[in-house]
Amino acid sequence: MRHGKKVNNLGRKTAHRKAMMANMACSLIEHKRINTTVAKAKALKQFIEPLITKSKAENNQTAEKGTHNRRIAFKNLRSKEAVTELFSAVAEKVADRPGGYTRIIKLGNRLGDNADMAMIELVDFNELYNAGKPSKKSTRxxxxxxxxxxxxxxxxxxxxxxxxxxxxxxxxxAVAEEQKAPEKEAPKAEAPKEAKPKAESKAKDEDAKE
Structure with missing residues (x-):
């Protein structure tokens, strides 16, 4: 019986188990999701999530503390490329998440030995689950x-x-002045003189001759 034993040794010696966890963690950081057994996925979740928390906290700490966190991550991962990816792309992606960086999805049983299989992935890199969520604005x-x-x-x-x-x-x-100006400048039209009838003018001429 394994009462009170919190660590699953996975049927391996300590050195073999540490090497396997480092290899699986590097693959998860590089590919963002891997397929493995349920037992190994649960062990990997406990192994990698503290490292992701250390990478995320580097921006809020001093340079010495950030270097210390990188050395701890390198001691566990044993890969410079994986540490660089973890402290750059992964840390930037999970900056707003307070925990729970990985997700385990069961896939059924394996054909050869009927082992429980699962896929473990980084939550923030799943584009299907995060498609409906609005992106946060970076404006201050x-x-x-x-x-x-x-x-x-x-x-x-x-x-x-x-x-x-x-x-x-x-x-x-200005508009009112423009409207008044044409009225002032326009000369008054003279009233037309009434034309005298021709008969009256002829009678006056004859009287004048007499």
């Missing part, structure tokens, strides 16, 4: 409160309106 928000921002906006709008009013009034005055 100001610390000013809304109560202070609203009066500032109100004063800005009032100032813009005050500047716009004189300009609008000046335009109206």
């Amino acid at each position: 928000r100001s610390r000013r409160s809304k109560s202070k921002a609203e009066p500032a906006k109100a004063s800005e709008t009032a100032a813009s309106e005050a500047e716009a009013k004189p300009a609008a009034e000046a335009k109206k005055e």
Whole structure:
């Protein structure tokens, strides 16, 4: 019986088990998902998640502490390429996740020995599960409160309106002057003289001759 034994040795000696965990962890970091047995997947989950937490915390710590975390990761992974990938791409991807970086999905039994198979993957690199989630904006928000921002906006709008009013009034005055100017300049039309009848003019001429 294995009562109280928290570590699954997986039927291997210590050196063999450490080498196998390092190899599987490097493959998971490189390919983002691997297929293995359920027992190995659970052991790998406990092995790699503390390393991902150390890689994520490097940006919030001093340079000496970050170097120390890289050395611990290299001691467990035994691969410079895997450590570089872990502290760059993987750490940037899981920066906002507080834990639970891996997911185990059972695949059924293996044909040869009927062993329980599973796929273990990094959660944030699954594009199908994360397709519907909105991406977070990286813009920085100001610390000013809304109560202070609203009066500032109100004063800005009032100032813009005050500047716009004189300009609008000046335009109206200019248009009115243009409309009055043609009326002043236009000369008054003279009333047409009534034409005298020809008969009356002939009678006056005859009277004058007499």
